Amino acid sequence: MTLKREIYKALEDVVGPENISEAPLILGSYAQRTRPRFEAVTLPQNTGEVQAIVRLCNRFKVQFKASSSGWGAYGDAGGPGVVKLDLRRMNRILEINEKNMYAVVEPYVIYAQLQAELMKRGLNCNITGAGSNCSALPLAAHQGIGHLSVSGSYGERNQLALEWVTPDGEIVRLGSLGSLGQWWCGDGPGPSLRGIIRGNVMPLGGLGVYTKAAQKVYHWPGPSTFAIEGVSPHYNPSQIPPGFMIRYVSFPSSDKLSQAAHKVGASEIGFILMGFNPAMMASNMATNNNEDRAYFKQFTDLVQGPGFLIIMAGNSPSDTEYKKKVLQQIMDEYSGKSLEPVEDPKNAGGFMWRFIRVTSSIREVARASGIFAGQVGGTDVFYLMHQYILRSSPLKERLINEGRLLADGTDPFVQLVEHGHAGHGELLIRFNKQDPEAMKAPAEVGMFANKTAIEGHFGVPGHVWGDAAHDQYGPHTSNYHLWLRKIKKTYDPNAASEATNYITVND
Ligand SMILES: Cc1cc2nc3c(=O)[nH]c(=O)nc-3n(C[C@H](O)[C@H](O)[C@H](O)COP(=O)(O)OP(=O)(O)OC[C@H]3O[C@@H](n4cnc5c(N)ncnc54)[C@H](O)[C@@H]3O)c2cc1C
Structure with a gap:
C-alpha cells in the first residue's frame, strides 16, 4: 500500500521534501525482518511539526509511530498504513x-x-x-x-x-x-x-x-572525564578513579546470593550491581569468538555458583574504606568468592569503564557463540523477583541438558533497584539461532514462565506488552487490561497511534 498523494503532499508540507521519504531503500532500513514496512518516514524537527503530523494522521485515518534512537525491537510498523516519525532531528x-x-x-x-x-x-x-x-x-x-x-x-x-x-x-x-x-x-x-x-x-x-x-x-563521585587508552573493547581508563572498586562475587547457592544482595542494598554500598553470568562477563571483554569461549570456560570453572558484579564508588577515603569493609564482611558471611580475572588490575579498569559507560550490552546479548534473551523478568520486590526466576529455572536447566539451550554458567540474573527498594530479575536463556530446535525453546520457556508468574502471583512481568499478553494477565490482576483499553480509547479515539506493542481497542 502506498500513501495517497494527497496525504504524502500534506506531510511533505510539514517537514519539507528533504525530510520525508517513501523510497524502498529507506523504508527497508526501518523494517524489522519480516514485519510490515512503514508507508513513509518523516523527520520532524520540533514539537510543532510532530503535532502537525499527528493531526494529519488523525484527519486522513492513517496511523503513526515514533521512535527515538531505534535500538529497540518495538518501533516497527506493526501493520500496513503506518507513517514513521523518526525523531533524530530533535537532538538537544x-x-x-x-x-x-x-x-x-x-x-x-x-x-x-x-x-x-x-x-x-x-x-x-x-x-x-x-x-x-x-x-x-x-x-x-x-x-x-x-x-x-x-x-x-x-x-x-x-x-x-x-x-x-x-x-x-x-x-x-x-x-x-x-x-x-x-x-x-x-x-x-x-x-x-x-x-x-x-x-x-x-x-x-x-x-x-x-x-x-x-x-x-x-x-557522581568520579572524575569529570574518563581519560581512556586502548582499542575497543579494551578501552581502559588511564587509571581507576580513586575510591572506585570492582568485583565479581560468586556464591555457593542462589539463596546465599539473594541474602548477600539484600545486605549490599541495606548498607547502600553499591554504585552498580548486576547479576551477570560468566557468559556475559566473558563477552564483555572478548574481542573474538575464540576468546569469548576461552574466557567463558575460565570464568565458569572459577565461580562457585551464581554471582553479581558490583562496582563501589567512595565519596571520601573513609567512605571507600567503609564500603570495602562492608563488602568483605558480606562475602565472609555468605561465603562469597571474588572472580580474580575481574579484579586483576590488567582487566579491572576496562571492565569498570564499559559497565559505567554501559557500552557492551550488545556484546553481552548477541554474539556468534549464542544469542541471549531476557526471556522473562520483572521489576517488583527483590525477593519476589528472585523467587519468580528460581521457580521458572528448572525448565531452562532441562533444555540445557537436552542440548536445546546453551549453558551460560549460572542462574538467576538479579539486581537491586534503589538499594533494594525494588528489585529486578530475569531468566536469561542462551541459544544458537542457526539451530531450528533451539529456536523453539524461547517460546516454551516463555509459556512456562507466564504460567509460573500467574499461578505464583509474581506480578506482571516486563515482557507483558501487546493484546495477547495483556489479555492473559489482566483477568488475574484486577482486570487492569480493561482499564488500559479505556485509557487507550479515551486518549486515542481514532486509533491513530499504532499500538501492536501496547494495547488495541476492538469495539
Ligand atoms: C540488546 C538489548 C538489550 C536491552 N536491555 C534492556 C535493559 O537492560 N533494560 C531495559 O529496560 N530495556 C532493555 N532493552 C530494551 C530497551 O529499553 C530498549 O530497546 C531501548 O531503551 C530502546 O531505546 P531507543 O532509544 O532506541 O528507543 P526506540 O527503539 O527508538 O523506541 C523504543 C520504543 O519506544 C517508542 N518510542 C521511542 N521514542 C518515543 C517517543 N519519543 N515518543 C513515543 N514513543 C517512543 C518506540 O515506538 C518503541 O516502541 C534492551 C534492548 C536490546 C536490543
Missing part, C-alpha cells in the same frame, strides 16, 4: 540543572552524550541496560532498568516533567511544566498523569509522542 540537551539535579532532553539525545555532560558537573544518570547508545529519554526505554539502577533507580521513577503530543494531536505538559513552565516535578500540582503515560513498561509507541522530558540525575 535542553537543560542540566545542577542545583535541583535534573536534566531535560529531546528524544535523540543518547545516554552516552548526557552522561558525559553530567560527569563534567559531578552528576550521573541511570542508563537503560540496552546501552548508552539508546535515547536518554526515560520514556523511550522499555523499563529503563540498567547497570546503574541500584544507585540511580529506573525509568518510571526518574521521569519528571514531560511534553507529550497525545495520539489525537493535543500538546500536554505534565507536572510542573504545565503549571509553572518548569521541569522539576513530574506529577502535581494537581492530579498526576504518570500512570497514564506509562506503567510497568512504557506504551512502546502506542500512545502518542514524547517530545521533551526531564529526569532526575544523581551524584
Whole structure:
C-alpha cells in the first residue's frame, strides 16, 4: 500500500521534501525482518511539526509511530498504513540543572552524550541496560532498568516533567511544566498523569509522542572525564578513579546470593550491581569468538555458583574504606568468592569503564557463540523477583541438558533497584539461532514462565506488552487490561497511534 498523494503532499508540507521519504531503500532500513514496512518516514524537527503530523494522521485515518534512537525491537510498523516519525532531528540537551539535579532532553539525545555532560558537573544518570547508545529519554526505554539502577533507580521513577503530543494531536505538559513552565516535578500540582503515560513498561509507541522530558540525575563521585587508552573493547581508563572498586562475587547457592544482595542494598554500598553470568562477563571483554569461549570456560570453572558484579564508588577515603569493609564482611558471611580475572588490575579498569559507560550490552546479548534473551523478568520486590526466576529455572536447566539451550554458567540474573527498594530479575536463556530446535525453546520457556508468574502471583512481568499478553494477565490482576483499553480509547479515539506493542481497542 502506498500513501495517497494527497496525504504524502500534506506531510511533505510539514517537514519539507528533504525530510520525508517513501523510497524502498529507506523504508527497508526501518523494517524489522519480516514485519510490515512503514508507508513513509518523516523527520520532524520540533514539537510543532510532530503535532502537525499527528493531526494529519488523525484527519486522513492513517496511523503513526515514533521512535527515538531505534535500538529497540518495538518501533516497527506493526501493520500496513503506518507513517514513521523518526525523531533524530530533535537532538538537544535542553537543560542540566545542577542545583535541583535534573536534566531535560529531546528524544535523540543518547545516554552516552548526557552522561558525559553530567560527569563534567559531578552528576550521573541511570542508563537503560540496552546501552548508552539508546535515547536518554526515560520514556523511550522499555523499563529503563540498567547497570546503574541500584544507585540511580529506573525509568518510571526518574521521569519528571514531560511534553507529550497525545495520539489525537493535543500538546500536554505534565507536572510542573504545565503549571509553572518548569521541569522539576513530574506529577502535581494537581492530579498526576504518570500512570497514564506509562506503567510497568512504557506504551512502546502506542500512545502518542514524547517530545521533551526531564529526569532526575544523581551524584557522581568520579572524575569529570574518563581519560581512556586502548582499542575497543579494551578501552581502559588511564587509571581507576580513586575510591572506585570492582568485583565479581560468586556464591555457593542462589539463596546465599539473594541474602548477600539484600545486605549490599541495606548498607547502600553499591554504585552498580548486576547479576551477570560468566557468559556475559566473558563477552564483555572478548574481542573474538575464540576468546569469548576461552574466557567463558575460565570464568565458569572459577565461580562457585551464581554471582553479581558490583562496582563501589567512595565519596571520601573513609567512605571507600567503609564500603570495602562492608563488602568483605558480606562475602565472609555468605561465603562469597571474588572472580580474580575481574579484579586483576590488567582487566579491572576496562571492565569498570564499559559497565559505567554501559557500552557492551550488545556484546553481552548477541554474539556468534549464542544469542541471549531476557526471556522473562520483572521489576517488583527483590525477593519476589528472585523467587519468580528460581521457580521458572528448572525448565531452562532441562533444555540445557537436552542440548536445546546453551549453558551460560549460572542462574538467576538479579539486581537491586534503589538499594533494594525494588528489585529486578530475569531468566536469561542462551541459544544458537542457526539451530531450528533451539529456536523453539524461547517460546516454551516463555509459556512456562507466564504460567509460573500467574499461578505464583509474581506480578506482571516486563515482557507483558501487546493484546495477547495483556489479555492473559489482566483477568488475574484486577482486570487492569480493561482499564488500559479505556485509557487507550479515551486518549486515542481514532486509533491513530499504532499500538501492536501496547494495547488495541476492538469495539
Ligand atoms: C540488546 C538489548 C538489550 C536491552 N536491555 C534492556 C535493559 O537492560 N533494560 C531495559 O529496560 N530495556 C532493555 N532493552 C530494551 C530497551 O529499553 C530498549 O530497546 C531501548 O531503551 C530502546 O531505546 P531507543 O532509544 O532506541 O528507543 P526506540 O527503539 O527508538 O523506541 C523504543 C520504543 O519506544 C517508542 N518510542 C521511542 N521514542 C518515543 C517517543 N519519543 N515518543 C513515543 N514513543 C517512543 C518506540 O515506538 C518503541 O516502541 C534492551 C534492548 C536490546 C536490543
